[in-house]
Amino acid sequence: MANAAGEKEANSATDLAEKDVSASPSSGSIAEFQGINERALLRKLDIRLLPPLTLLYLLSFLDRSNVGNAKLEGLTSDLKISGDQYLNGLTLYFAGYVLFEIPCNIILKKTTPSKWLPTLTLVWGIVATLLGIVQNYSGYLSSRFFLGVAESGLFPGVVYYVSMWYKREEQNYRICLFFSAASLAGAFGGILAWGIAHMEGVGGYRGWRWIFILEGLLTVVVSAISYFWVYDYPATAKFLTEKEREFIIWRLKNDSDAIRDEKFTWSAVLDSFKDHKVWLYALGFHTMSLPMYTLSLFLPTIIKELGYSAAEAQLLSVPPYAVAFVLMITVSICSEKTRLRAPFMMVFAGVGCIGYIILLTDHRAGVSYVGTIFAAAGIYPAVSLVFSWPAANVSGQTKRAIANALQISIGNCGAVLGTQLYRAESAPQYYLGHGFALGYLIANIFAMGGLWWVLKKENQKKARVRDEKGLRPFVGDIGDDEGEFLGDKDPRWVFQY
Template sequence: MDEEKVSAQQTPEKAILASSIGSVPDPADYGVNETSLIRKLDLRILPGVVLLYLLSFLDRSNVANAKLDGLTKDLHMTGNQYLTGLTLFFVGYISFEVIWNVILKRIGPKLWLPSITVAWGVVTTLQGVVHSMAGFFVIRTVLGIAEGGLFPGVVFLLSQWYKREERQYRIALFFSAASLAGAFGGILAYGIGFMKGVGGKSGWAWIFILEGLATILIGIAGYWFIVDWPTKSKFLSANEAAYVQARLKADSDATNDEAFAWRNVLLCLKDPKCWLYGLVFHTLSLPLYTLSLFLPSIIAALGYKAADAQLLTIPPYVLATILTVVYAVVSERFKKRAVFIAFSSLIGIIGYIILLTNTEPTKRPGVSYTGVFFCAAGIYPAVALGLSWPAMNVSGQTKRAAANGLQITVGNLGAVIGTQLYRSNDSPRYKLGHSVALGYLCANILVVGALWAILRRENRKRDAAPISDADSGEWHGDEDSRWRFTY
């Protein structure tokens, strides 16, 4: 196929679109309507993975709702011991991220994603029958291990179905399930809390049991509704499948028959940009998980009853869900990533400043509650955009799978730190936790700015390079002179 070389006069974003591996196919030649086909892909692929991630985030964060319903009292845990349980989840979560994506690439998403969903559903259910602190610690660790394969796996799956320019919006929609889970978590915890005493169990136990059983059932159904790789899926006609392959071949490496090799994993580990993508998420994951894990406690500390605090967690999450989608649409329309991540982080910074400067939160709870809205409105959209970067910028299937796993691993080290910051004796102001989260969001702006400069410089360097024989023939991943990075 004819290869295209991007001229130095093109803007970086136009260069991204022009730097195809091959010629762009005409959908008319395949007898398909591209818009209708993309809509068909969205309706078949996205609802299933969004549902699984909603369950995943719900099952990891419902411990915050369970705490308000007496979890720590019944298990005879101190506040610091409870925090240790939260930390152990993320220790398990980050331990196998890269390995999980390697397994995904080898056995396929249709088998892997439902299987791990059933696994963590079983573990979630078992949380409802623990009777000791030691049991709680073990369960949280195993839950983290079981859930660790979902997010990077789905991001890689989407990168195998959609063109680069289409991925950010889909990944953002997928991640919006995280904030949606927060809203559902509050509603469910409020209702399930009234089951206290049923079967001799506390309300917090029923939160885990019922939500875990729901996850198991939906995970089993996932063997039917989760899609496989494009070459194996059966919901497309022959012409549609051929066109999907052709458009991906012209856009990226998604159709390459790339055999797994550890050297491609090492390419990821040796690439500084892959580590920077991880730092982008690292500086966001601490605020993300401290908010999702401690928001019920933060609101309850303002003077609200436990049941009311559960309900008051819902509106900030609803706002975060809406803004996550809005930012994705606007960012895609303007073909800009870094500026929207930085701006969104700035909104979160304003929220933590409001929380820290309210010296009497129990007397002025409305001020702190307003700050919570700013925090949620800033954190969730920034995370969604930041997590989409490797899927758009890393080429080479195994390298991209490893980069997605690496980003989650490096990123969630921030969550490990964050789980130790909101201690009971810091209530109601939580100065330590809010201050560190504020500092992390400031650091996020710096990291995003540095990555923006590096990617922009690399694109300009490639734009200015003379055309040579190296600009055609075998594809060399994101080191290829035809590749342009999004920023």
């Protein structure tokens, strides 16, 4: 009973987001914000904050995955590298990515988003461009490694950044919108690669070189613009009026730790490593990263091995991502409305399983192609939901920044393994790669079911403590009148699942 009452009380605190503040000036400091339409303000934030972040991630995913398109256009033959050597370059990318995610989020915490995120974009744009002029195996390896290093700070940084602007129940949809750029990059990447490959011989360069050069230069140009396009935090945002700024700070103050004056401490970093739930969030992404990245990196090759030409494979890689994009947006809306993550993740991991079962059991070209659509349709919606989980549940700020980075760092270890699974000798069935992807998706269903159970049990435990001590879930200023705030260990903090 205590748990049910506690969760009902906590949910009531979020209902304000669906109302016009001017219609609810009932008590306390909310009366100061009459005339502010909260829905309109959220739309304003979305329009100002999400487009640059989404564009940066689209370019990031495009620059990391276009190597699969370049391979179809002659990268391996021109550089005189074997299939296994090509896979080593993919592995080194994720090695750099995994090693530098946590350091990058520490730097973000110590600097500002408006400086750090565009700088990362500029650096990886330069590296991505230079991939177009590599002449040998060592150049290929070093370029892929440093591309991973440069891109490592963007995604965990943005997930943390979103948590500093939006309330907990609002973050899921925004992070899903941001991550939808991954599926858009897959769709656009195939079309762009098909078009750019027609530049074969221009300037004495092969078509695959132009894929890297033009897409890398686009990233460099966007990075220069993003220095003026990416904002820091609500307290300094110039596009807001003073009253809007105060209201955003007030609503965050009544929902999370986003506006608390928290200094960076190594003890908070250690606290993130000691929290078993953080490792479960990481396991949730780990069991998804192998299927996601193997699909994004090898989809053009998988389709080509079904019997299609290189040009046809580039274009046929578009529909799976288009379906995934539509489903990501739909699922994120449903998840936000129901305030549930785990059930949706488990269902769509099951959809991905269907895709790989088709790929493993029926080798007719058309049927196998349908399998790739099912795989993308299951993987991408589930991944978008797992990313937003620690952002909503982990508190305080430093611990959350490290948890976001740790989740993606541990998660991408799955991608490191995945880059070695789709070997040339296993074509066209790719039993090893498809089998691992299927196994990982099944493991994800069990892992997310376990995390769901853990969070539910912890909420019940917190509800009993609140009942014994006469406390309530956070529906007002965190730590304002009931003692010191203890972060996500506080009995008043209710986990979302």
